[in-house]
Amino acid sequence: MPILEIRHPLIRHKLGLMRRADISTKNFRELAQEVGALLTYEATKDLPLESYEIDGWAGTVQVEKIAGKKITVVPILRAGIGMLEGVLSLIPGAKVSAVGVARNEQTLQAHTYLEKLVPEIDERLAMIIDPMLATGSSMVATIDLLKKAGCRDIRAMVLVAAPEGIKAVHDAHPDVTIYTASIDQKLNEHGYIIPGLGDAGDKIFGTKQKDA
Numbered sequence: 001m002p003i004l005e006i007r008h009p010l011i012r013h014k015l016g017l018m019r020r021a022d023i024s025t026k027n028f029r030e031l032a033q034e035v036g037a038l039l040t041y042e043a044t045k046d047l048p049l050e051s052y053e054i055d056g057w058a059g060t061v062q063v064e065k066i067a068g069k070k071i072t073v074v075p076i077l078r079a080g081i082g083m084l085e086g087v088l089s090l091i092p093g094a095k096v097s098a099v100g101v102a103r104n105e106q107t108l109q110a111h112t113y114l115e116k117l118v119p120e121i122d123e124r125l126a127m128i129i130d131p132m133l134a135t136g137s138s139m140v141a142t143i144d145l146l147k148k149a150g151c152r153d154i155r156a157m158v159l160v161a162a163p164e165g166i167k168a169v170h171d172a173h174p175d176v177t178i179y180t181a182s183i184d185q186k187l188n189e190h191g192y193i194i195p196g197l198g199d200a201g202d203k204i205f206g207t208k209q210k211d212a
Protein backbone atom coordinates (compact mmCIF):
# COMPACT_ATOMS: atom_id res chain seq x y z
CA MET A 1 0.00 0.00 0.00
CA PRO A 2 2.37 2.73 -1.14
CA ILE A 3 -0.45 5.34 -1.26
CA LEU A 4 -3.25 5.74 1.25
CA GLU A 5 -5.91 8.37 0.69
CA ILE A 6 -7.49 8.99 4.09
CA ARG A 7 -11.14 9.68 3.35
CA HIS A 8 -12.18 10.56 6.88
CA PRO A 9 -15.11 13.02 7.05
CA LEU A 10 -13.15 15.50 9.18
CA ILE A 11 -10.30 15.50 6.69
CA ARG A 12 -12.62 15.90 3.71
CA HIS A 13 -14.43 18.77 5.41
CA LYS A 14 -11.23 20.60 6.34
CA LEU A 15 -9.63 20.07 2.95
CA GLY A 16 -12.75 21.48 1.30
CA LEU A 17 -12.32 24.65 3.34
CA MET A 18 -8.65 24.87 2.34
CA ARG A 19 -9.49 24.82 -1.38
CA ARG A 20 -11.39 28.13 -1.27
CA ALA A 21 -9.61 30.76 -3.37
CA ASP A 22 -10.32 33.47 -0.79
CA ILE A 23 -9.11 31.62 2.31
CA SER A 24 -7.13 33.74 4.75
CA THR A 25 -3.56 32.96 5.76
CA LYS A 26 -4.78 32.37 9.32
CA ASN A 27 -7.39 29.82 8.31
CA PHE A 28 -5.11 28.06 5.84
CA ARG A 29 -2.43 27.73 8.52
CA GLU A 30 -4.83 26.39 11.12
CA LEU A 31 -6.33 23.84 8.76
CA ALA A 32 -2.92 22.65 7.50
CA GLN A 33 -1.94 21.87 11.10
CA GLU A 34 -5.26 20.15 11.82
CA VAL A 35 -5.13 17.95 8.73
CA GLY A 36 -1.47 17.26 9.52
CA ALA A 37 -2.54 15.93 12.92
CA LEU A 38 -5.31 13.80 11.43
CA LEU A 39 -2.92 12.27 8.88
CA THR A 40 -0.48 11.53 11.73
CA TYR A 41 -3.20 9.61 13.53
CA GLU A 42 -3.60 7.35 10.49
CA ALA A 43 0.09 7.09 9.62
CA THR A 44 0.97 5.83 13.11
CA LYS A 45 -1.82 3.34 13.57
CA ASP A 46 0.38 0.28 12.97
CA LEU A 47 3.15 1.27 15.41
CA PRO A 48 3.89 -1.70 17.67
CA LEU A 49 3.00 -1.51 21.36
CA GLU A 50 4.51 -3.13 24.42
CA SER A 51 2.94 -3.72 27.82
CA TYR A 52 4.29 -2.54 31.13
CA GLU A 53 3.03 -2.32 34.67
CA ILE A 54 2.26 0.81 36.65
CA ASP A 55 0.81 1.64 40.04
CA GLY A 56 -2.76 2.69 39.31
CA TRP A 57 -5.32 4.12 41.70
CA ALA A 58 -6.66 0.62 42.53
CA GLY A 59 -3.37 -1.28 42.46
CA THR A 60 -1.07 -2.41 39.68
CA VAL A 61 -2.36 -2.21 36.14
CA GLN A 62 -0.99 -3.29 32.78
CA VAL A 63 -0.78 -0.40 30.32
CA GLU A 64 0.84 0.00 26.91
CA LYS A 65 3.38 2.25 25.26
CA ILE A 66 4.78 2.55 21.77
CA ALA A 67 7.56 0.00 21.54
CA GLY A 68 11.15 0.90 20.80
CA LYS A 69 10.78 2.92 17.65
CA LYS A 70 12.04 6.48 17.93
CA ILE A 71 10.56 8.95 15.49
CA THR A 72 11.91 11.88 13.56
CA VAL A 73 9.54 14.22 11.77
CA VAL A 74 11.04 15.61 8.57
CA PRO A 75 9.41 18.82 7.37
CA ILE A 76 10.41 19.79 3.83
CA LEU A 77 11.04 23.54 4.11
CA ARG A 78 9.36 25.80 3.82
CA ALA A 79 5.84 24.56 3.44
CA GLY A 80 6.31 21.42 5.55
CA ILE A 81 6.59 23.67 8.62
CA GLY A 82 2.91 24.39 8.05
CA MET A 83 2.04 20.86 9.23
CA LEU A 84 4.71 20.47 11.92
CA GLU A 85 2.83 21.62 15.01
CA GLY A 86 -0.13 19.45 14.10
CA VAL A 87 2.10 16.40 13.82
CA LEU A 88 3.94 17.21 17.06
CA SER A 89 0.64 17.68 18.88
CA LEU A 90 0.23 13.89 18.61
CA ILE A 91 3.87 12.81 18.89
CA PRO A 92 5.38 15.54 21.08
CA GLY A 93 8.57 13.60 21.82
CA ALA A 94 9.59 13.31 18.17
CA LYS A 95 12.84 14.92 17.07
CA VAL A 96 12.69 17.17 14.02
CA SER A 97 15.02 16.84 11.02
CA ALA A 98 14.65 19.89 8.79
CA VAL A 99 15.30 19.42 5.09
CA GLY A 100 15.33 22.44 2.79
CA VAL A 101 14.24 21.63 -0.74
CA ALA A 102 13.10 24.18 -3.31
CA ARG A 103 11.82 23.31 -6.71
CA ASN A 104 12.96 25.35 -9.66
CA GLU A 105 9.70 26.70 -11.06
CA GLN A 106 11.05 26.56 -14.65
CA THR A 107 12.64 23.09 -14.73
CA LEU A 108 10.50 21.66 -11.86
CA GLN A 109 13.68 20.05 -10.55
CA ALA A 110 14.25 20.01 -6.79
CA HIS A 111 17.33 21.62 -5.29
CA THR A 112 18.40 20.68 -1.74
CA TYR A 113 19.78 23.62 0.28
CA LEU A 114 19.60 22.41 3.88
CA GLU A 115 20.01 19.10 5.72
CA LYS A 116 19.71 19.30 9.49
CA LEU A 117 19.21 15.67 10.47
CA VAL A 118 18.92 14.52 14.09
CA PRO A 119 21.43 12.10 15.63
CA GLU A 120 20.83 8.35 15.25
CA ILE A 121 18.49 9.01 12.36
CA ASP A 122 19.22 5.52 11.02
CA GLU A 123 17.43 4.06 14.08
CA ARG A 124 14.32 6.19 13.69
CA LEU A 125 11.09 6.04 11.83
CA ALA A 126 11.23 9.08 9.52
CA MET A 127 7.91 10.81 8.85
CA ILE A 128 8.27 13.32 6.02
CA ILE A 129 5.74 16.16 5.89
CA ASP A 130 5.01 18.48 2.99
CA PRO A 131 1.59 19.85 2.00
CA MET A 132 2.10 19.22 -1.73
CA LEU A 133 3.29 16.23 -3.75
CA ALA A 134 3.27 17.58 -7.31
CA THR A 135 5.92 16.17 -9.70
CA GLY A 136 7.41 14.30 -6.74
CA SER A 137 10.86 15.74 -7.35
CA SER A 138 11.12 17.33 -3.85
CA MET A 139 9.87 14.18 -2.13
CA VAL A 140 12.20 11.86 -4.06
CA ALA A 141 15.19 14.13 -3.26
CA THR A 142 14.23 14.07 0.44
CA ILE A 143 13.84 10.29 0.54
CA ASP A 144 17.17 9.93 -1.32
CA LEU A 145 19.00 11.92 1.34
CA LEU A 146 17.27 10.15 4.24
CA LYS A 147 18.21 6.76 2.79
CA LYS A 148 21.79 7.98 2.32
CA ALA A 149 21.76 8.83 6.04
CA GLY A 150 20.68 5.24 6.80
CA CYS A 151 16.90 5.54 7.26
CA ARG A 152 15.08 2.32 6.50
CA ASP A 153 11.54 3.06 7.67
CA ILE A 154 10.23 6.16 5.88
CA ARG A 155 6.65 7.39 5.54
CA ALA A 156 5.39 10.54 3.85
CA MET A 157 2.38 12.66 4.75
CA VAL A 158 1.06 15.19 2.23
CA LEU A 159 -2.16 17.15 2.16
CA VAL A 160 -2.65 16.79 -1.59
CA ALA A 161 -0.97 14.39 -4.02
CA ALA A 162 -0.94 14.42 -7.83
CA PRO A 163 -0.91 11.06 -9.66
CA GLU A 164 2.36 12.12 -11.34
CA GLY A 165 4.07 12.63 -7.98
CA ILE A 166 2.72 9.40 -6.55
CA LYS A 167 4.15 7.51 -9.53
CA ALA A 168 7.52 9.25 -9.27
CA VAL A 169 7.86 8.34 -5.58
CA HIS A 170 6.65 4.82 -6.15
CA ASP A 171 9.08 4.26 -9.07
CA ALA A 172 12.07 5.57 -7.10
CA HIS A 173 11.12 4.32 -3.61
CA PRO A 174 8.43 1.63 -3.68
CA ASP A 175 8.98 0.92 0.03
CA VAL A 176 7.75 4.36 1.13
CA THR A 177 4.06 4.67 1.98
CA ILE A 178 2.40 8.01 1.25
CA TYR A 179 -0.53 9.17 3.38
CA THR A 180 -2.62 11.90 1.80
CA ALA A 181 -5.87 13.74 2.37
CA SER A 182 -6.56 13.70 -1.37
CA ILE A 183 -5.34 12.21 -4.61
CA ASP A 184 -6.11 15.05 -7.01
CA GLN A 185 -6.62 14.99 -10.78
CA LYS A 186 -3.41 16.13 -12.45
CA LEU A 187 -0.70 18.73 -12.81
CA ASN A 188 -1.20 21.81 -14.97
CA GLU A 189 1.39 23.03 -17.50
CA HIS A 190 3.26 24.86 -14.68
CA GLY A 191 3.48 21.77 -12.49
CA TYR A 192 0.73 22.92 -10.11
CA ILE A 193 -1.79 20.44 -8.76
CA ILE A 194 -5.35 20.64 -10.13
CA PRO A 195 -7.62 21.30 -8.28
CA GLY A 196 -4.95 21.46 -5.54
CA LEU A 197 -4.48 24.26 -3.07
CA GLY A 198 -2.44 26.74 -5.09
CA ASP A 199 1.01 27.60 -3.74
CA ALA A 200 0.94 26.13 -0.25
CA GLY A 201 4.19 27.75 0.89
CA ASP A 202 3.00 31.19 -0.13
CA LYS A 203 -0.36 30.64 1.57
CA ILE A 204 1.22 29.49 4.82
CA PHE A 205 3.86 32.21 4.92
CA GLY A 206 1.76 34.98 3.38
CA THR A 207 4.34 35.71 0.69
CA LYS A 208 2.07 36.09 -2.33
CA GLN A 209 -1.36 37.54 -2.98
CA LYS A 210 -2.38 35.43 -5.96
CA ASP A 211 -1.93 31.78 -6.86
CA ALA A 212 0.28 30.78 -9.74
Ligand SMILES: O=P(O)(O)OC[C@H]1O[C@H](OP(=O)(O)OP(=O)(O)O)[C@H](O)[C@@H]1O
Nearest residue numbers: 077078079102103134135136137138201
Ligand atom coordinates in the same frame (compact mmCIF):
# COMPACT_ATOMS: atom_id res chain seq x y z
O1 LIG B 1 6.49 17.64 -6.09
P1 LIG B 1 7.22 18.87 -6.54
O2 LIG B 1 7.01 19.18 -7.99
O3 LIG B 1 8.67 18.84 -6.16
O4 LIG B 1 6.54 20.10 -5.82
C1 LIG B 1 6.17 20.11 -4.48
C2 LIG B 1 7.08 21.01 -3.69
O5 LIG B 1 6.87 22.37 -4.11
C3 LIG B 1 6.54 23.18 -2.99
O6 LIG B 1 7.66 23.69 -2.38
P2 LIG B 1 8.51 24.92 -2.98
O7 LIG B 1 9.71 24.38 -3.70
O8 LIG B 1 7.61 25.83 -3.72
O9 LIG B 1 9.11 25.62 -1.73
P3 LIG B 1 8.46 26.29 -0.44
O10 LIG B 1 8.01 25.16 0.41
O11 LIG B 1 9.60 27.03 0.15
O12 LIG B 1 7.35 27.18 -0.87
C4 LIG B 1 5.86 22.18 -2.05
O13 LIG B 1 5.86 22.61 -0.73
C5 LIG B 1 6.71 20.95 -2.24
O14 LIG B 1 7.88 20.92 -1.44
Ligand SMILES: O=c1cc[nH]c(=O)[nH]1
Nearest residue numbers: 134192193198199200
Ligand atom coordinates in the same frame (compact mmCIF):
# COMPACT_ATOMS: atom_id res chain seq x y z
O1 LIG C 1 0.36 22.77 -6.65
C1 LIG C 1 1.48 22.99 -6.13
C2 LIG C 1 2.66 22.46 -6.65
C3 LIG C 1 3.83 22.71 -6.02
N1 LIG C 1 3.83 23.50 -4.92
C4 LIG C 1 2.70 24.01 -4.41
O2 LIG C 1 2.75 24.72 -3.40
N2 LIG C 1 1.54 23.75 -5.03
Ligand SMILES: [Mg+2]
Nearest residue numbers: 077078079101
Ligand atom coordinates in the same frame (compact mmCIF):
# COMPACT_ATOMS: atom_id res chain seq x y z
MG1 LIG D 1 8.93 22.93 -0.53
